[in-house]
Amino acid sequence: MQLNSTFLILFSYNCFCLKDHNTYNNLIIIILFLYLFFEIAIQCPQPLVPINGRIDGTSGSSSISHRRYAVGALVTFSCTEGHLLVGEASIVCTETGFWSHPPPFCKFHISV
Numbered sequence: 801m802q803l804n805s806t807f808l809i810l811f812s813y814n815c816f817c818l819k820d821h822n823t824y825n826n827l828i829i830i831i832l833f834l835y836l837f838f839e840i841a842i843q844c845p846q847p848l849v850p851i852n853g854r855i856d857g858t859s860g861s862s863s864i865s866h867r868r869y870a871v872g873a874l875v876t877f878s879c880t881e882g883h884l885l886v887g888e889a890s891i892v893c894t895e896t897g898f899w900s901h902p903p904p905f906c907k908f909h910i911s912v
Contacts, residue, residue: 804846804904808877809877812857816840816879823909827896829898830843831896831897841870842871842895842896842897843868843869843870843871843875843893843897844868844869844871844893844894844897844898844899845868845869846867846868846869847875847891847899848903849903850877850879850885850903850904850905850906851905852865852879852880852882852883852906852908853877853878853880853883853885853904853905853906854877854878854879855875855876856875856876856881869893871894871895871910872892872893873892873893874890874891874892874901875890875891875893876889876890877890877891877903877904879906880906882908882909882910883906883907883908883909884906884907884908884909885904885905885906886904886905886906887901887904887905887908888900888901888902889904891903
């Protein structure tokens with residue numbers, strides 16, 4: 801079994817920090833255990849599509865997609881005309897299986 805150096809670095813860091821019993825660190829250890837022993841790929845779930853917005857140029861819809869994203873995947877958000885993006889325009893899937901930032905939302909905006 802080949803080990804990804806990213807996971808080894810995370811494992812070393814979190815073992816060093818376990819004395820504070822931080823839930824986040826324990827979660828990292830569990831994820832690493834699953835990856836190392838069961839060879840489960842770390843992935844992020846489909847982020848929410850903003851109402852009046854899009855992800856990567858796809859139309860925003862209320863249907864729930866079960867698409868998963870690999871570590872390092874970049875997702876870009878935009879809003880339909882007349883709406884302003886509030887939050888990060890792009891987010892990245894991290895080694896923890898969570899997105900780097902919460903998805904943004906689209907706010908109605910009147911141009912004067």
